[in-house]
Amino acid sequence: MDCDKCGRESVMHAAYSGLHLCEEHFLASVDKRVRRRVREDGLVPDDATPEDPQTWVVGLSGGKDSVVLTDVLHRTFEKDPRIELVALTIHEGIEGYRDESVDACVELTDELGLRHELVTYEEEFDVRMDDVVESDPENMAACAYCGVFRRDLLSRYAEELGADKLLTGHNLDDEAETALMNFLEGDVAQIAKHFDASLGAFDERASDDDPTRETGDHFVPRAKPLRDVPEKEVALYAHLADLPAQITECPHASEAYRGEIQELLYQLEENHPGTRHSIMAGYEELAALAAEEFGAREEGSTDLGECERCGSSTTRDVCRKCSLLDSIHAA
Ligand SMILES: [Zn+2]
Ligand SMILES: [Zn+2]
The missing domain is CATH 3.40.50.620 (HUPs)
Structure with missing residues (x-):
């Protein structure tokens, strides 16, 4: 099949979009989707x-x-x-x-x-x-x-x-x-x-x-x-x-x-x-x-406190990480 954008040989077919894309247009389409996500999620704040x-x-x-x-x-x-x-x-x-x-x-x-x-x-x-x-x-x-x-x-x-x-x-x-x-x-x-x-x-x-x-x-x-x-x-x-x-x-x-x-x-x-x-x-x-x-x-209900061992926020006295470390080191 040929690329839907330029007619060159396609390297992939995406069933969900119906598109066939050549290498160049496929790479560009991935870049584009990542950049759109960065934009839509507002990752670069206006005041940067x-x-x-x-x-x-x-x-x-x-x-x-x-x-x-x-x-x-x-x-x-x-x-x-x-x-x-x-x-x-x-x-x-x-x-x-x-x-x-x-x-x-x-x-x-x-x-x-x-x-x-x-x-x-x-x-x-x-x-x-x-x-x-x-x-x-x-x-x-x-x-x-x-x-x-x-x-x-x-x-x-x-x-x-x-x-x-x-x-x-x-x-x-x-x-x-x-x-x-x-x-x-x-x-x-x-x-x-x-x-x-x-x-x-x-x-x-x-x-x-x-x-x-x-x-x-x-x-x-x-x-x-x-x-x-x-x-x-x-x-x-x-x-x-x-x-x-x-x-x-x-x-x-x-x-x-x-x-x-x-x-x-x-x-x-x-x-x-x-x-x-x-x-x-x-x-x-x-x-x-x-x-x-x-x-x-x-x-x-602000029951989120600090781990008494490491200071991470937790709902318990000792956080999950610290209690796992305890049992690993005791083993
Ligand atoms: Zn192409
Ligand atoms: Zn901890």
Whole structure:
């Protein structure tokens, strides 16, 4: 088939849009979708100036998603002195696998001339995921431990690096899977959080005079500008643009339920192209409504305190991360 834009040979066909695109027009279409997301989410505030630039910390794992996001953002803002990008990589202590992807991160950031920060579970927590998987004191999936530690380091270092935004490379498939999982688990509180975590919500709430709806100074707002791009297209982009991206999967990956959802979503998309897009459109609208309702319910009940160990905000005396560290170190 020929490219719908120029007639050259196409490299991809997107069933959800009906478009056939050649290499050049495909790459441009991904850039365009990321840039539109940046614009529509209002990521560059009106008052950003070259004298007072915004710092954006990008979570760079070395996988295709974060590598493509970093590359597109770099080219988008290379000549824009209002935005400074910093890449942040986390080493979980997974030998071989993570060493390889750290190499990919170093190669990319060297090539682009980006500042690159590397933090490790070992130095931060005296923990290596390879050992945690062995001892498994809480009888959980590896990803359950790892996610708690990763979230902690991402937000802590985003703050430390003076980030105005923390950007991650979630793609359309990731987001649609998570949305579907939250639906199927009936987890409305989690759905409301999706709205809290998105920037539209942050801006709206920050301008809101009601202090109970303040997102808080110590939370760096999150953004996922790759969330309109399907996983397959992210992989194709990394390949065509010849980006250094690691393709092997984490050896400890064990999210069985997500795997089932992935398969289900794949079938739905095959039979009904556009399903992922419509799930997300509905989900974002629903999340906004749920957040409103939850915000109203939580008013007056300020049971969010500080962890007595590390100071993170938590509803308990000791936060989840600190209690996990306790049981890991006791094992
Ligand atoms: Zn073309
Ligand atoms: Zn803590």
